Amino acid sequence: MEENKNNVDDRLWEFIDGQSSIEEASAIEKLIETNKQWKEKYRELLELHQLVQSSALEEPSLRFTKNVMEEIAKYQIAPAAKAYINNKIIWGIGIFFITLFVGFLIYGFGQVDWNAGGNDKLPIDISKVDYGKFFNNTYVNVFMMINVVLGLMLLDRYLAAKKKKLQKEA
Amino acid sequence: MSAGPSDSEIISLVLKGDHNAYALLVERYKSYVFTLTFRFTKNREDAEEVSQDIFVKAYRSLADFKGTAKFSTWLYTIVNTTCITFLRKKRLDVKSLDDERTFEVADNQDSGLRANQVEQKSRLNMVNQAIALLSPDDAEIITLFYKNEQSLEEISQILGVEANTAKVRLHRARTRLKEKMERYFSEEIKDLH
Numbered sequence: 001m002e003e004n005k006n007n008v009d010d011r012l013w014e015f016i017d018g019q020s021s022i023e024e025a026s027a028i029e030k031l032i033e034t035n036k037q038w039k040e041k042y043r044e045l046l047e048l049h050q051l052v053q054s055s056a057l058e059e060p061s062l063r064f065t066k067n068v069m070e071e072i073a074k075y076q077i078a079p080a081a082k083a084y085i086n087n088k089i090i091w092g093i094g095i096f097f098i099t100l101f102v103g104f105l106i107y108g109f110g111q112v113d114w115n116a117g118g119n120d121k122l123p124i125d126i127s128k129v130d131y132g133k134f135f136n137n138t139y140v141n142v143f144m145m146i147n148v149v150l151g152l153m154l155l156d157r158y159l160a161a162k163k164k165k166l167q168k169e170a
Numbered sequence: 171m172s173a174g175p176s177d178s179e180i181i182s183l184v185l186k187g188d189h190n191a192y193a194l195l196v197e198r199y200k201s202y203v204f205t206l207t208f209r210f211t212k213n214r215e216d217a218e219e220v221s222q223d224i225f226v227k228a229y230r231s232l233a234d235f236k237g238t239a240k241f242s243t244w245l246y247t248i249v250n251t252t253c254i255t256f257l258r259k260k261r262l263d264v265k266s267l268d269d270e271r272t273f274e275v276a277d278n279q280d281s282g283l284r285a286n287q288v289e290q291k292s293r294l295n296m297v298n299q300a301i302a303l304l305s306p307d308d309a310e311i312i313t314l315f316y317k318n319e320q321s322l323e324e325i326s327q328i329l330g331v332e333a334n335t336a337k338v339r340l341h342r343a344r345t346r347l348k349e350k351m352e353r354y355f356s357e358e359i360k361d362l363h
Contacts, residue, residue: 006345013341019322048348052316055297060204060218065196068225072192077185078230 008038012045086161092154096147103143177241184232196225199242202318203249209309210253212302216260224252243324246314250328257306296358300350308343315340 014020015028031038061067174194175183183191203224208217228248235244301309314320314328326336351359 009345010341013344019337044348045344048344048351051297051351052301052312052344052347055301055317056295057201057317058205058208058214058217058298060200060221064200064204064218064222065193068196068222069190069193071222071226072189072229075226075230077232079233 008041009045012038012042015042016046016049089154089158089161092157096150096154099150100147103147107140107143178237181232181235181237181241184229192229195241199245200225202242203245205317206246206249206310206313207253207256209301209313210257210306216256220252220256224248227252239327240324242318243320243327246318246320246328250310253306253310296355297351300347300355303350303354304343304346307339308346311336311340311343312347 011020011024011028015025020028028038032042033039177195177198180191180194184195200221204217204221207220207224208214211217211220224245228245231248235241301312304312311325311329314325315322320328322336322340323333325340326333329336329339331339
């Protein structure tokens with residue numbers, strides 16, 4: 001019963017707001033003409049709609065605009081977000097992580113013994129892997145060093161840009 | 171909305187350095203912004219302070235207004251977030267006034283209203299009084315739709331919800347407003363007929 005009532009309300013609100021499809025609108029028009037309950041409900045909702053539409057706006061104090069203008073005189077318009085987000089830095093960070101990921105993938109594939117296929121058993125016992133050995137490898141160390149240097153360069157650029165901005169503001 | 175330069179013309183003047191042109195935007199939207207904030211704060215002094223804060227925020231981030239939506243839609247998004255922050259700060263009870271306790275309070279307020287004010291107020295103020303009895307969420311969506319000339323798509327953008335959710339919320343808010351009107355202003359409604 002309640003659901004049916006809500007359904008009638010929803011359909012009538014859509015009709016009043018002009019959001020019903022043409023077929024739905026003509027069906028509702030017919031219902032309003034022929035069904036007493038629909039007619040009464042429509043009259044109630046339309047009355048509320050018109051009342052709210054004609055209600056007055058609240059007004060702030062007479063000094064409002066003056067107060068706002070006095071307040072904004074203390075500030076400057078901030079630059080658009082796109083102006084201070086440096087795309088080069090975003091790209092740099094992206095390249096850094098992609099290099100890191102690709103490097104590890106290449107290294108991982110390099111360690112696989114491709115001729116060891118065919119057995120159900122894994123070619124190595126994972127529990128016995130000596131992870132410390134990986135970081136004794138010269139290539140891995142060189143790769144890690146490159147990444148650290150890249151990371152430090154990015155941090156330096158970021159801090160330099162921030163310092164420059166602060167000096168400008170001062 | 172009104173005659174004179176368009177919103178985007180005023181914004182481009184402000185961005186070029188004519189800060190006084192911003193007063194035109196404030197004049198144009200102050201009542202809309204104030205009405206919305208008043209729905210949240212339920213207090214004129216707070217509404218005035220929050221509205222002022224909203225216009226200052228809008229001014230400071232004016233360079234971020236891309237012009238893809240109406241300026242009013244962008245401005246009301248700032249209104250929505252600022253008012254929610256205000257309510258959190260004030261730790262106001264944002265629950266609807268639908269529970270029994272608040273109905274009792276409203277009943278008491280109502281008897282006072284009847285005696286002193288409502289009889290002298292126009293039917294337009296009666297609607298505002300009824301909207302003031304709604305939760306801030308319901309009052310906001312009704313104000314955005316009826317007073318601030320926002321479509322359901324724009325309202326969904328302002329509130330950060332789907333258009334269909336905004337539609338359902340609006341329907342429910344209107345149903346609750348109708349209930350409030352019937353409960354507290356039934357005599358006045360009869361007089362209208």
